[in-house]
Amino acid sequence: MDTVNEKVDHGTFSPSNESIASSPERSYVQQKRTKLSAFFKGYSFPISIFSIVFLFLVFRSFVDHQPVNSCETSTVWPSYARIHDFDERYTRFSEKYSLYLYREKSVIENAEPSGIPIIFIPGNAGSYKQVRAFAADVAHQFADLLSASYDEAIASGKRNLDFFTLDFNEDFSAFHGQTLIDQAEYVNDAIAYILSLYPDTRTRSSFPDDDLPYPTSVILLGHSMGGMVAQSVFSLYNYVKGSVNTIITLSAPHTMAPFPIDRHLVEFYDSVKEYWTNSFLQPPENNALADVFVLSIGGGGLDTTVVPEYSAISSFVPPTNGLVIFTSGIPFVWAEVDHEAMAWCERFRQVVSRGLLAVTDARFPGGTKPLDERRALFWRTYVYGASIGNDLFLNKKDPLKEMLLYSEDTEYLGEVAHVTFDHFGDSNKKKTVVPLPHGKFQSFQLLTDQSLDIGSHVRVQFCKLDPSSSFPGSDDTEFGINALCHEKNEFLRLYPASTFETKHPHDGGVFYYLSAESKDLVDYDFILIDDRNFERREGFLEGFLSPLSLKPTLIDSSVLKLLTVGERLEFSPNNTLLSAFHFTGLQSSLFSYKLTLEYEIDDGVPALFAPFMKQKLQNPVESRYFPNIKSADIIMHGVSPFIDNVDTIFNKSLVLEFYMNPLKYQHVFLRIQPDYYGSMGRLLMRYRTLLASFPFVILAYVLRNQITRFNKGGSFSDVLEALELFARRGLIKLLAVVSLLTVFLSMSYRATTASAEHADNAVAAWRASAINSRSAFWKQNYLVFGLQEPMVWMLAPVLTIVFIGFSVSLNFLLTVILKCVSFLIRIFVKLRRSFKNIFFSPAKENIQQLTQETDLGDNVFKCNKRTIQFRIIANIILLTVSLTVVPFQFAYLFTCLTQICTTAKALYAAECCEYGPSVRRRWSFFNFSLSLLVIMLHLVPFDMPIILVWIRNVSMHWYIPFPTHHNFFSIIPFILVTEIQRTGRMLPRMSDLELCLNNFLLYFLSFYSLIYGAEKPYLIHNVVGLYFMWITYLYAKDFRRRDKLTKSYNPSFSCFINTPRSAHNVNSC
Structure with a gap:
């Protein structure tokens, strides 16, 4: 058995072939070399196969069930005018960011802003030029509106929209919280500057509006992370109250960061949501957001960048001030749109432009209509449907009009349950009267493929009889009806056409659907269907007075x-x-x-x-x-x-x-x-973060088992062997814990949301939930797998097995790669020695040593005084740079590379040792080194995005501060442990108290990764760093103890001077 006090004979060791073949060390070597083959015979292998197959099916299902991408590109004639006057006098980011004014060359000639300001905010790695699709279409629609009814449009407050766009130099804002804060601060600076332009530019405009107020607020249009920037401007110090009253976001992750790997990023999200929630819980007079409306538009299943549900805002914005919709339900779009296409999809940009023109009104200082009208218009445009020919732009009310109906051109149907038209235009009687038999029907429904817009050839009006008039009798052939009629556009909905040739809702064509409950028609006596076609026209109209309510x-x-x-x-x-x-x-x-x-x-x-x-x-x-x-x-x-x-x-x-x-x-x-x-x-997008964080649940538990076995006097087990042991003995326990936690948390969440789910209305539900979440100690739906329904608890153990198999597969792959590297090292060493023997004549006294040498790994961890000095200087430089210039993630990558080299050399040294008392020690060191390497490599996905942000900033000559990424304690434990590992020194055995503390730290890492792995995975790095500091303490304590035992040892194999040869050093066989 391998123990701390193992004695080693320093003399020549030349056993015979028989003794080698029968020695326990040779048996141990043979066992180690059959580890990979043993992997295929244990429980880990089927778990890995299940995980790989499951993940493959998840990916294939995700690809196979992608909706049809029906977007067409838009055509524009862009012109971008950079505003150079917006410099360091107005913002401290003038050297990094820029402000542009967009003008459509084919429509707008005036280069100065004089209408209603809108600011476009690009998203992660987005371009300021993405504004062109919306700005161009708004310009064309506004020009068409003026050409159709100039006087009426101007009198109703319609003006051209000035699109300003921000150039963030394609910053990676999705990965870094400080970048988002800087962008939001720049937006506020730009808002203040833009609003200051209008008193001068409007007076110089070719159409000066002396009677209109100067704009005091802007509309923010944000794509992706730009939407989150728009939402955050209110909580910053430089926000001017009332300078923003409308926000439209496109595929913006409002609820949760797409990649919550940065502490600043997660804290940024929490602070913004907390600000909005607290604001709306205040009385209206104290609420700075009382007049703000947020429209969040999600792309749906085609968006593979942002989880579609992350577009939700209902947790911090009440229904009175917000609306969340998806493009699949927007009239005239009726299709899902991918993340990038949200900025250029032809049909989608037309509807967005129509909504912008609908809510703007230069007669108000804010440049938009009051909140209630904005909300109604957004619902009308993006939910119910309103075509260009409707009253959307001018927002007119259809008044009651007097109608005189005579028998010559009117057909009176009497009390009928349904009415059908299969064509239009060839009947002499153009008007059809359908009486409303109150008390005999519950709802009215009408569906047609004919346009029901104002000015269309088919009209459906709701009428009430003049007191002096009445319906004709059953025997009356001639009659006259005097009535007051008007159209009820609030009853109108637009649906995609459905024919027997239609395959997709976006194939073309529109159905107009009118529906109303009987209680909404009590003021009316009949429905008038007016056919104004003068030639035969194909089409249909189906109307029913149903005995059933519209309620589902x-x-x-x-x-x-x-x-x-x-x-x-x-x-x-x-x-x-x-x-x-x-x-x-x-x-x-x-x-x-x-x-x-x-x-x-x-x-x-x-x-x-x-x-x-x-x-x-x-x-x-x-x-x-x-x-x-x-x-x-x-x-x-x-x-x-x-x-x-x-x-x-x-x-x-x-x-x-x-x-x-x-x-x-x-x-x-x-x-x-x-x-x-x-x-x-459906699992891929929603649990992709856990692919990086959940493996720590298993790795920490496995490392705890390895150290416990080693501390009892055994060798340090192989990672795959430890995972196999976990699969046999610990998997059932973990599945039970995960299942119980899932059931408990989901039931707890349902209990806390019960008051909201059974509220009288949506506003009351929002207030109840907001108050509960503000006082809650933790949010249960953010923990473990975030399942909110107790009945689907079985999904938790399935996902657990998948993540375990994924981790086992990665470890197996890493082991194979290291073995290949070790094999290449052995070939390189043998070729180098052969080269020396051929071209150089060794001294006679060295010939015997060269021919009798049996261990190629003797000098793997040798180093001299110069090497030690170089390492010390290199680490001091690396630490200094990571604390001042580069984020610590850069230094962490170097420590990972160092550990990879150390582990590869450890494997090489172990495989070179065929016999001798240190065989077990060499394999134990390799296994321990590999376990640390596996943990370190699993942290790399959390660090790489921060490095990309830093490289991007450096390429732009902008040295943005990384306050959360110049942390001494986030990197020093890894530097110390990897440097100790380079000496080839094995982990010292611990006392019982130390072992308990060691197990506690590993259990804490496992528990934290399980509970908060999705919400706050960035803290896993800190927990692992804490454990590496603990390992450093164990080494330091062992160095001090051994230093007291031997003071005069002359090192021949170790980089540490006062180290006895009998210590746990792996340099000799």
Whole structure:
């Protein structure tokens, strides 16, 4: 057995071949050389195979289930005018960042700003030129508006929009909190400067507006991390109160940083969310954000950069001041958009431009309409739908108009349940009167492929009879009806067309859908359908007075049932266009489902349109459309791991709406089944951070087992061997702990959010949740795997096994790589010695030594006085530079490279030693060195992005401070341990108290990585650094003890002077 007091004979050791073959050391060498083959026979191998296969299926599922990318590029004629006057007098970042004014060459000639200011903020590595798509389209739409109705547009406060754009030199803002703070400070400086321009530029404008107030606020348009910068400007010292009242963000990660690897970045997010939450909990008169509206637009499943649910703002912005939507539900877009295409997608930019023009109004100092009107217009533009021909720009109210209806051109239908048009324009009677039999119907629904905009050829109006008029009798052939009528645009919704040839909602065509509950029509007596076509025109219109309400039928199926057996439904449309079902169990964004439909059809009824389905969530507002539906993949971006979804349980769960002709489709069979393969792809984006942080849960536990065994007098076990032991004895315990923690945390989270889920309305739910989160000790949904539903706890042990297998696979791969490096070293050494023997004549006294030498690894860790001095100087320089110039992550990379070299040399030395008493010691040192290397390499993914940020800043000649990355204690433990390792010295054995403290530190690392690995993984580096400091202490204590034992030892193999040969040094066999 290998012990500290092992005696070594310093004489010549020349055993015979028989003694070598039968020696326990040779047996130990043979065992070590069969480690890799033994790996395939243990439990670790099937776990690794399961993990690799699972991760491969996750990736394939993610790729296979990507939506169709239907975006078309936009065409612009850009012109960027840099504002050089915005210099160091106004901002301290003038040398790093720049401000530009965009002008569309084909439309705007005036180079000076004179309209309503908008600032575009690019995202991570984004360009200021990304503003061109939106600015160009706004310019063209505004020009079209002026050409159509100049006087009316100017009188309603419409002016051109001045797009300013910020050049951040493509900073990596997603990785570094200080960069975000600097950008936000620059935005505030730019806002103050821009607002100061208008008193002069408007007077010099070709269309001076003396009666209009000068703008006192701007609109912020942010893409990606630029949206987070826009949200943060309010909490900085240089923010001018009231200078921002509208924020529009595109694929911005508001809720959580995409890569939470920097302490400053996570603290930045927490501080911003805390500021917004506290502000809205204040009375309106004390709330600096009371007039601010935030529109957050997510790209959906095509966005592979930012998790779509990270666009949510409901946890810190109440529904009165915010709206979260996805592009799949935006009228005229109806498609998911990838992260980069959010800045140039043709159909999407048109809708964004329309919304910007809708909410701006130069008659107000803020340059926008009041908050309530802004909110209504945003809902109208991005949720309900309003086309260019509608009253969106001018925001007119349709007044009641007197209508005289005569029998010559009007058809009176009497009390009917439905009305159908299969074409338009060839009837003499252009107007159709549909009476409203109050008390005999619950809802009115109408669907048509004809435009219902103001000025269109088909009108649907709601009318009330003049007191002096009445409906004609059943025998009256001639009549006259006097009524007051107007259009109710608030009842109008726009849907993608659904024909029997339609494959995707964005294929083209629009359906107009009008619906209203009977209680909303009590002031009206009839519905007037006015056909103003003078020639025959193909198309359809279906209208129904339904005995059913528009409210969906509640399906209270549990999550467990939906994930195991699914759900089956049968329903009959029963004289209604809309059949809606509310599934309270469909909330999670982690799972995908397969939906299939079968119909019983009446062949005698013509099919004017194909059935289609609308899938919708209320919070966030997400709609997906399935035209010509027979089957569909049901996915949603609702309740998600590590996200606060604040709302009532009905607003968080899924509603499925089916639109079909009830006369044609008399009976429908609906089936929903879990899609396990599709669900696997949903895990990739949401748990990608845990691929880097979760392995520390296992590695810390495995290292604890290795040290415990070594401390009892055994050899230090191999990493793969220790992982195998963990798989056999510790895996079940870990799975039990993870499962219990998941159930406990999810139940605790449900208990804390119960008040919000059962609130009367969304605003009350938000306040209840905000108060609870502010007083909570921790946020349960941010811990472990972030699962918020107790019934899906089984996902936690599955993911645990996957991450364990992933870690085992990485360790196996690293071991193989080191063995290959060791093999190359041996070949190099042998070739060098052969070269010396051929071209140089060794002295006679050295010939015998060269021919009898059996250990090629004797001199691996030898070093002289000059080498020691060089190492000391190099480390002092490295430490000084990392504390002053470069972030400590740079120095950490050097320590990793040093440890790689040390481990490779340790393996080389161990494999060269065929026999002798130090065989075990050499393998033990290699195993210990490899264990430390594995832990160090797992920290590299957390450090590389910071290095990229620093390199980017240096390339721009901007030496931005890295206050959180010049930490002495974050690097010195790794430098000390790697330098000690270079001496070839083995870890000293510990006392019982020291072993307990050692185990505590490793358990703490494992526990922290398990609990906070997703929310705050950056602290794992500090915890590992603390443990490396502990290892340094153990070495220092052992050096001091050995220094007292021997004072006059002349080193021949060690870099440390006072080190006895019998110590745990691996330099000799």
